[in-house]
Amino acid sequence: MKKIIYRLILVLGAIAIGVALVSGLAFFGDKSTGPVQDFFNSLNKSVHNLEGDYILKRRTVSRAQRLSWLAPALRNVDSLKNIKGILLGAYDNRSDISLQPIVDLEDSLKTTFPLIQIYTAWGSKREQKFPIEKVRSISALGSIPVITWEPWLNDFTEGENSDLTATQDPNKNGLKRIVDGKYDNYLRQWAIEARNSGVTLLLRMGHEMNDPYRYPWGPQNNEPSDFVAAWKHVVELFRREKATNIVWVWAPHLAYGEFDAFYPGSDWVDWTGTGTLNYGTVAPWSQWWTFEEIFGNHYPSLEAFKKPILISEFGSLAVGGDRSKWYADAFRGFEEKYPSVKGLMFFHHGNDASTTYQSLNWQITSDPAVLDSIRSNLFRLK
Known part of the structure; x- marks a missing residue:
């Protein structure tokens, strides 16, 4: 009582x-x-x-205790270079308020996630500052925070865009503005707070930069060389501020290729990463693709960079096929086929409107067949 x-x-x-x-x-x-x-x-x-x-x-047994084997990686970036096995993780859109949905997903899958992902954009709002409390909450649970950091330059309402007229779009040729130092004050504060957090962070910045349709930092607004220069500028600024606890994750879109043109170079990238989402037949432009077709066919191109690979968004919708089989097929022979993959994160979004006009549900906790399929195959990733 x-x-x-x-x-x-x-x-x-x-x-x-x-x-x-x-x-x-x-x-x-x-x-x-x-x-x-x-x-x-x-x-x-x-x-x-x-x-x-x-x-x-x-919890009867502390979650952090179950992840005690991960403790060296929480405090030492170099320990991630030789990590054994595959680090599982997840993003849940409800975890913006509480991390309880992540724990509930773990319980459903009977596992514990070494990685927990959050998303944040560049900008002047409070929620766009370095998420120190969320980072501390994740690390207190024994996990490594993964931050997807999106350079939406139009979200700045203060001095960063004061040189532009009301009709000018800061995202147009925006990567050049990053290189010119227009956002250095914001970046410097992020670097200092990231450093002071004292824990290892995977930072996935400007993901899918080769997609010409979705994000404003893509090639519809910038040249590939602009992305490379902007990436190096940000990484160099963090290094000057001694934020050496950052694992920089470069994550192109698999479908649009041209990886080499957007790659900043081995000295500037720690991990490569990408999303692997099966949209099924939910839209006219999509169809039911297997994991092999989405990720496997492009794996050699990513592996060629000789970096650990993070599958940062992993999931399938239920429209157009059998998604319990989709997951089972994805895990079958995984480590033998994809030895460079060192992280895999479930995309557990229940209200995703970022790609289509309709809201998409990637959650699996209400689908017993999918849960059974994943639980019975997770041992393949140990």
């Missing part, structure tokens, strides 16, 4: 703090600074601390 009351107090306390946080932010607006912002940052920290304590204490 005491445990139940204690948990109830924790939950109610977190809810109360969260309500105060949201109300305060709404009242003071996006640009509040100084003591007011510090106060609400402190409240935010308290919510994350309560969340971390609750998740850890409610």
